[in-house]
Amino acid sequence: MAMIGVDDPAVHQLRSLLTLAEELHFGRAAARxxxxxxxxxxxxxxxxxxxxxxLFTRTSRKVDLTPLGQALLPLVRNVVDASDSLRNAARRSASESGRQVLRLGLTDCAAALAATRRVIAALTTEHPDLEVDFQVLDLVEQATALAAGKIDAAFVYFPVPGGYHAEPLTTEPRVAVLSASDPLAEKPGLHLSDLADRAMVGLAPEVSAAERDFWAMDPRPNEAPVRYTDHRVTRVEALLSAVSFDEAVAFLPAVAAELFPRPDVRYRTVTDLLPCTFGVVWPEADRAKSTVLLLADVCRRLSEQGLPAGAIRHPTSPPTLGAADR
Structure with a gap:
């Protein structure tokens, strides 16, 4: 009989391997x-x-997978996927036995937003028997998880595709992100017309057309054509690297300047750039689901009271991440 040894790899270590293999950057992987x-x-x-x-070769400038590390990736993914399937099956069993579980998706910056923390705090305080399971996902993973029923709702910036209910929480300005070497980065304020000849960082094709158009301000008020780079970005850090290296431009919520300070990019106000809205979304088909009803009630009450936009100022206890992210 095979026995589990103390030297067997843990699932969280294998998940760290997969994340580092995707980012090839310790800072970005650690943040995720x-x-x-x-x-x-x-x-x-x-x-x-x-x-x-x-598994990796490391220098002061670069991280790369070794050939053996590359060869082992499919096996590592199988183990991690099996662990996720086990966890999800356990969650479903708990739900079927009468225990309420709310599975929430978060992008890599949503956990630091004041509105997110307020909603979570109200949920856990008012409903102590409700188990809230967090999963940190990128733009594509979040949409896929919602569509597949792997999460019940998600904290996102709007717009969202059809078939989903969007509950707004806060509104904030958007800013332009430019390479620190771009001459326009020296200007304190910009107009959309100043950026007419700059290409926008391309998002992954799985991102909905409504989202891509909104975050590129496409079409522009003067109907000028918008160009895109060949990138397939799904995360903020990857977007910022594309801006830095390829002299491209991107539009982000104003809070990004606080959450993602980097010496190689600059955040600038654009006077005619429309603001953006942050909130919670869930499938229209799940509107009557008991856990979604609890979430909807909390979101609406807090929104009516007024929620602060931007990042938390005095963080207390962070939300407990789901098993997929530990």
């Missing part, structure tokens, strides 16, 4: 996993020691 860079480095070192192989 809500870890510090030293903690992520330690996890990867322990995993390499347990497997007895080198």
């Amino acid at each position: 996993l809500y870890l510090t860079q030293p903690a992520l480095s330690q996890q990867i070192r322990v995993l390499e020691r347990r497997l007895g192989v080198q």
Whole structure:
């Protein structure tokens, strides 16, 4: 009989491997996993020691998968996917037994927003028997998870595709993000016409057309054609790197300047750029679901009272992440 040994790799270490393999950057991977860079480095070192192989080559400038690390990725994904399936099955069983579980999707910046924290705090305070399971996902993963029923609702910036109910929480300005080397980055304020010859960073094709058009302000008020780069971005950090390296431009919520400060990019006000709305969405078909009704009630009451836009100012306890993100 095979026995589980203390040197067997843990699922969270395998998940760290997959994330680092996608980002090839310890800082970005650590941010996605809500870890510090030293903690992520330690996890990867322990995993390499347990497997007895080198998974990555590291220099001061670059992180790369070794050929063996690349070959092992499909097997690692199988293990992580099996763990996720087990967790989801357990959640479903708990729900079927009468225990209420609300599965919420978060983008990599939504957890730091004041509105998100207020909603979560109200939910857990008013409904102590409700289990809230968080999953940190990118733009594409979030849409896919909602469509597949893997999450019940998601904190997102609007717009959203058809078939979903959108409950707005806050509104804030949008800003332009430019490379620090772009001459326009020296101007304190811009107009859309100033950016007419700049290409917008391309989002992944799985992102809905409504979202792509909104975040590029396409069409522009003067009907000038909008050009896009060949990128397929799904996360903010990847978008910022595209801006930095390729002299492209992107529009983001104003809070991004606070959440993603980087020396290689600049955030600038654009006077005629429309604001954006942050809120919670869920499938229209699930509007009568008991956990969604609880969420909807909290969102509407807090929205009527007035929620602050932007990041939290005095963070207390962070939300407990779901097993998929630990």
